[in-house]
Amino acid sequence: MHNFQFLIIILFSPLVNGLIKKLKASMQGRVGPGVFQPYYDLLRLLKKDMVVSTVTSWIFKATPYIVFAATVVAALIVPVVSTLSSFSITGDVIALIYLFALARFFMALAGLDAGTGFGGEGSSREMTVAILVEPMMMLALFTAAISAGSTNLVRIATVQSVNFSPSHLLALSAFLVAIIAETGRVPVDNPDTHLELTMIHEGMILEYSGRYLALMEWGHFIKQMVLFTLAVDIFFPAGMVQASGGVTVAAAAGIYALKMLGMAVLMALVESTRAKVRFFQLPSILGSAFVLAFLSLVTHIMMEK
């Protein structure tokens, strides 16, 4: 049963996104769509015909499946409510990050495949943001991995129950910035706009429609929830089902739901209180997050002595 915990992420990831939207709306004094709206959207897209550009090659058609499959496999690796999963031998946290990189690689190719300006612009910007985010995210994860003595996610989530050492707090703040950038949220990208000059992720997938678009969107929701789960696994893994006992499955599920609610509130808060910055101001934001990650590493090594 523990091996099927990834289904939680697959099934509830649209809900988390709906929740963030709803929270954002209420913080901004709007009513907003219901929390189940993403499900209706996905279903509607699945039932639509598709329009595919004649310019595109097989890359365009394969990409939605590659993106979805890579993201789902990432969800397999990450422990959700229990650390008893046997998928930890499939890969570790590095494999997880590189599965996202695989998905991004194909998404960027698909952006170029239709031969439009928007697609190319989206691809170029997405890859640039990845260049700024990746080393910082890796360094933050390394600090966590070094303190747990492994990059194996189950091991990281088992070793300590709550990680609130100074170095972990620094790493967590860097990692949260990384999550915001990776999920395409304000201030890095605006998930709600189709305005040509500001979009990154939306530009890349502009040519997609129907079930392909549904897969891309769903994959994006899953990626977001995997990253949230990764954050809680590494930094406050307390309340998971462990080999040594821990809590019951029902309790673990409840605690996990609360954690996800917390992450959703945090994201909604950040998006409501920040404005999107200019693209070329991103290096300073993401660069300072890199400094945080580096400080967290140094702090860890200094304090360990």
Add this chain to the structure above:
Amino acid sequence: METEQYLLSGIIFFVVSALSALVPAKKIRTTAYFLSLLGSLSFLFLGFNLITAAPASFPVLAVSSYFEFALRGDALSGFFVITISLITFAISIYSIGFTRDMARAGFLGFFYNILILSLYAVVLSENLFTFLIAWETMAIASYLLVTIERTEKASRAGLFYAVMTHIGTAFIIVLFFLLYRATGKMDFEGMKAGIAAMPADIKSVVFVFALIGFGTKAGLIPLHTWIPRAYPVAPPQVAALMSGLMVKMGIYGIIRICMDVMGQGPEWWGITVIAVGAVSALLGILYAIIENELKLFLAYSSVENIGIILLGVGASMMFKSSGLYALSSVALAAALFHVLNHALFKGALFLGSGSIIRGAGTGNMERMGGLLKRMPYTGLFFLAGALSICALPPFNGFVSEWLTYQSLLLGYQSPSITAKIVSPLGGAALALTGAIAAAGFVKAFGISFLGMPRTAEAKDAREGSPSMLIGMGLLAVPCLLFGLFPGLALSWLLPAVFALTGAFPALESHGVLVIGQTSAALSPAALLITMIFMAVAVLLAIRIMGGKRKTVYADSWDCGIRGLTPRMQYTATAFTKPLRIIYKRIYLPSRDLKVRYVLKPFFVKSIQYGGEITPFFERYLYEPVTGFINVVAGKVRLLQSGSLQLYLGYILITLIVLLIFGT
């Protein structure tokens, strides 16, 4: 068959192939490559014998009592012999089709075989004499192959390469001399036995010279400047040979001298190698990504990958000096695995670039586009190479980089603070490198193969001949195979790792890579299987939930204007513009904008835009040095007046000086 016979038959095949390439009949010239195939096969078996059996010495050809031509193979040589054999086998097949209509194909075929033989000779040398002869043969053969197209550009590139490689050789000769003086031996085994007599500071000098001398061949920054000159003018199969194998001889030299002959050194050796590797990886890929010339892009990306290999080598040296042999073995396994992997995927990519240049008539990405529909197999193999080099799962590059990450992360177990901080930073550098490489190859593949053809030539591009496709496939398919089943390739290099570090990394069990110290695990095969399972599952689920829907084919979204033209597509230059802005302190870009108006400032007649980046190392390192040498040479020229009396005077003065000081 005996190991010796494999060696002999291999040499004979290559020599006969080289000679028959010189025969002017086209048919014989092409058939010669089949002999090269047999040569590669013989050496492949030789390599398998070397990694399983005890080190083997081969009969000696004595030139004098001091200098003898002697070959000897151990596990490290064996691994390199296997790598060379696999790659040259595929490149020879590619050459059959590619060289058919080439000018000077006989000359090319001759030196192609000589270059391959010299590669084998380098890794099988028993002593310094043999090594230097092999090393120089390699340099000369590759120089002649680089300059095979008799153009101004090629000969300048060749000259630059020849000078650079000889500067490297000079350092190697000096370090060999130092080793000989301390140990009194010319052969590597003898030097290894007598190395204890060598003072520690002389050892460090040897280390630095090895890093400079072999680093020049490997293309370490700032000694990389010959690479972006030589590769783009070389024929693609030669570029594949040089980038995939010849630069690895530099890595072989560093490992042979610093980890085998000298055993181990102080910790700063390893840290230096990590630092040099990180800088090469980062700057290499940063310079690569802004290039739009396909071969130039691949050339710079070689610099990056040498850097990644050195991250592993450096970590291994660092752990070895702290006595952490198990960790050292993981790091060295990562480095050697990446040596093999880079040879495979860079070989496939360079061969791919050759097919593209021939098929689409240009090497410039800005003039390509839509090639995937016209060259489907070349595109597929190029994509496999690109996915591998970007270290994306489940390809082989991912596995070797994963091992490199793991070994760098194990740095926290080292007792020294420096190692603890340097190694995760090396990991962050690797992450940054990987992200830039991904962007670079999205550009290279996306702009060349996807979208609409930008020129008429690209529109009429033709797929390469079957032998070219087979050659590329033989390099691209193993990229996936060694990713899914890394145990196979690891079994070739673990004997060498054991010989050099005294430990076996307990890496693979039942198809899963496990780092024993941390229980970090990876199974690329399981990743692929689950991915395929999920993709099929979702495909079925969609069919069931959404029913069958039709797909309408239409133009790309054009914002309401009628019809997009190929010129409206995103360009390669535009793709990397954000990076040129973000990393402007590294690129030091200059731009040149000429606008001509009909009526200023409203009606523009024409806009001319040129952009350039500063070649930092050329301007601030090479130009001052060459300038200084020119000035000194100018002063020295005063001695050369051409007057016979003056020269006789010099002789007289020398004689007097000798008479005074000689007594």
